Amino acid sequence: MSPAFAVVAIISAYNEADIIDHVVGNLLAQGVDVYFLDDGSTDATVAIVEKYLGRGVLAVERLASPNPEAAGRGFAWERILLRKAQLARELDASWFLHHDADEFRESPWTGLPLVDAIGRVDALGYNAIDFACLDFWPTHDRFQPGDDVRLAFPGYAESAPYDRLQIRCWKKTADLDLASSGGHEARFPGRNVFPLRFVLRHYPIRGQAHGERKIFRERRNRFSARERALGWHVQYDDVHEGASFIRDPSTLTPYDPDAVRLALTLRHRGVEALEAALAATRADVDGLRDQLEAKTSALDARTRELTRCAGEFARAEVALGAAAAEAGALRRQIAERTGDVDAVTMELARCATEFSHAEAAIGAAAKEAAALRADLNQKTRDIRSLEDLLDGQTDDIARWRNAVEDLRRRLDAAEKSLSWRLTAPARAAFRLLIGR
Helix, strand or coil, X not given: CCCCCCEEEEEEECCCCCCHHHHHHHHHHCCCEEEEXXXXXXXXXXXXXXXXXXXXXXXXXXXXXXXXXXXXCCECHHHHHHHHHHHHHHCCXXXXXXXXXXXXXXXXXXXXXXXXXXHHXXXXXXXXXXXXXXXXXXXXXXXXXXXXXXXXXXXXXXXXXXXXXXXXXXXXXXXXXXXXXXXXXXXXXXXXEEEEEEEEEECCCCCHHHHHHHHHHHHHHHECHHHHXXXXXXXXXXXXXXXXXXXXXXXXXXXXXXXXXXXXXXXXXXHHHHHHHHHHHHHHHHHHHHHHHHHHHHHHHHHHHHHHHHHHHHHHHHHHHHHHHHHHHHHHHHHHHHHHHHHHHHHHHHHHXXXXXXXXXXXXXXXXXXXXXXXXXXXXXXXXXXXXXXXXXXXXXXXXXXXXXXXXXXXXXXXXXXXXXXXXXXXXXXXXXXXX
């Protein structure tokens, strides 16, 4: 390894005095320098780290609270991540580790210190390293501050899904982003992650009293509302006061470094990517199979529908043929009726002409009838005048008749009288004279 090749772990801590000595000592023993950020610890954390100043610890920086009145009462993780990113740009080193105070980092190659393993990754052309996070839990309550927690608690469980992404080691770059991922990955342009994961041994809880103090008094109530809204700090959401932090050893896997390294070698990021691609392909194939089955079912249904439609179409063709024949007959009838209609039309035209002539004749007859009616009315008046005259003459005749009758009666009487008889010869002569 070139003397110019340097790796710096940037550690932030709050009240980790029971474990910090072994954490820092382990990094220094593996050739990794330490830049230490203290976030207001009230125990001996700072004093323990300060003894390594000048022996691999580059500096101990006490973070200033963004709100002096809230010092010791708030936890601003984003502020710490931004400071770490700033230090990674400013410090003179080849690679950096975003490191917590309750974890140990190990090479994936047995016997190879961390600095040499990172140098090997650098030589291979990669610029970022992912870690397999193993959570070690207490199986008893006998751990004492200063004990080697790795010896005290050898059993681990796989980390929760939200903690499995751990790209927290990178080659120096001017464009670094730690905060947007909540510290789970270093993001920068051109990132090329080494496929083989390194080992991250995480010891978040070291006993019942430590768990209660850390979770209920030092952590959960101090998380900022903004960071909680971003989905950060979810690791203690399901932990309730009174819960036991001591695990049954049978629920944990004893740590076997060779077995862990072999598993990481056999199932590195490239294999996982292939498995993920295979799973995605299988999901796609299953989806395509489902789609094919659905489409086949739909096709069968469509085929049945087409068969039914074909039958209906054949029946419709027969009906259409019959309808065509009927239409031909109707067409012929229409042609015949058309001739009849033409004849009727001509007859109607002739009748219309005659009707016009008749109308004219009726008009003339009406005029003549009007003249005749006037003449008749006049004749009626004349007749009435004649009737009136006749009635008068009839009355006269009646009077004359009466007078004649009266005269006849008198004549008869006279004839019967003597003088009448005496004058008979004279009357006879008179009648002869007058022609009676």
